[in-house]
Amino acid sequence: MPLPLIAPMLATPGTLPPAAQDARWAYETKQDGQRVVVYLAGDGSAGLRARSGEDITAAYPELAALGGALGATPAVLDGEILALDAEGRANFQLLQSRMGLAHAPGRAARQAAKVPVHLVLFDVMHLGRDSLLPWPYARRRARLEELGLAGPFWSTPAAIVGHGRQALAATLEHGMEGLVCKRLDSVYEPGVRSRAWIKIRNMRSEDVIVGGWLPGKGRLSGLPGALLVGQRAAGRLRYVGGVGTGWSEPERALLAELLAAAASEVCPFDPVPRVPGARWVVPRLVGEVRYSTRTRAGMLRQPSWLRLRPDLTPEEAAADIPDDAV
Structure with missing residues (x-):
């Protein structure tokens, strides 16, 4: 059964939700990388598509091993590809040396040895034979964490429910790009820039x-x-x-x-x-x-x-x- 192609849901620029609604939102670190939709076919293969829909699988050979992480269970996952500096922070300039190499696998392999990437996963849109698009964010996020996707080049960072002001302050203190606020009851809207997801950039x-x-x-x-x-x-x-x-x-x-x-x-x-x-x-x-x-x-x-x-x-x-x- 072929996996459905799913365009990533997009966040709208904005500010923190009102304090009275804080407990209705989850907060994730905004990463400075390349957005990617991951396709695990259940046969050991992993496909990567950029936000534009371009197949960029060959640009990141170190992520090929993710294909076997769920065994025979197919899945479509949402995430961000990062290049980390010596302090473990996402550095877009480092990542640029890895981007654009989808049609040059030889160069991609050489660059992977010099500047390895790390994939952070934050949503699951399809699992097994089921579409999870209608599920609320909180339920999708819980299912994603149950999958236990952690490996040498990928991880599933935790999301925080409530405490938005503290979460934003922490991203600023640690030099992170910002924060993404996601309403707990929000469904996944492919290709839509939704008010249910709000991005706040630390400037x-x-x-x-x-x-x-x-x-x-x-x-x-x-x-x-x-x-x-x-x-x-x-x-x-x-x-x-x-x-x-x-x-x-x-x-x-x-x-x-x-x-x-x-x-x-x-x-x-x-x-x-x-x-x-x-x-x-x-x-x-x-x-x-x-x-x-x-x-x-x-x-x-x-x-x-x-x-x-x-x-x-x-x-x-x-x-x-x-x-x-x-």
Whole structure:
């Protein structure tokens, strides 16, 4: 009996449920990895499909052994593939060296020896001959834990019922990406971005120095489409990324005026970043941005503009880029 193809259920960005409803929700750590649906056919094989539906089985050969974990019982499982750093935390930059190798099994095997992955499982949508999609989350989760899926490259981390505020604080304290809140009575909705699942991303904020910009297109013609920002490292201004979201229309217009007044032919970043179409400015504007994490090269991931900091000079802007990110 062939297994049904099931698109993963998606979470909606939001905030913690009201305190009065806390006991109706479960809380799971939000992982910084690649979402995957796992197909165990019951014949010893394991298939992996990305959120897009692409077959990525060959990219992760170390997960092949999961195929025998349930014996002859077929199953469809939901999870996330992670690459862990030396401190045991998910590191998306490490994972990128493993992604995109589904059609290059030789390279995938070599990379697996260098950067092994770990699969965390958090839901079961089909088991044996039965669809578990109509089951409430609490019942599906209990059934998943009964399966005892723990191995050298996979595990089933626990979910916490209630205590959402404490769970969110713990993810922030330990440098985790965030929290996923799941209503205990929620059914599994394939491919749906549901309010029954809420994701909360732990975002950091820092001061940055504006060193350039990229012109907007279409209705944003003549206005900044993105700001090119940097931070000080070893006495120089290092480029840390482009920020293209977070402004209101009045703020964008104000930035356009300030950027025009600070126009320069000289790039202030050292080294000069490869940003086609960049326009440089004298690095005197300071702003605050929100972001999720840094790459190993010190770049900001998913930066969003918060505000200008006219109260700060570039010399007073936030601390240097961390040494381990330079």
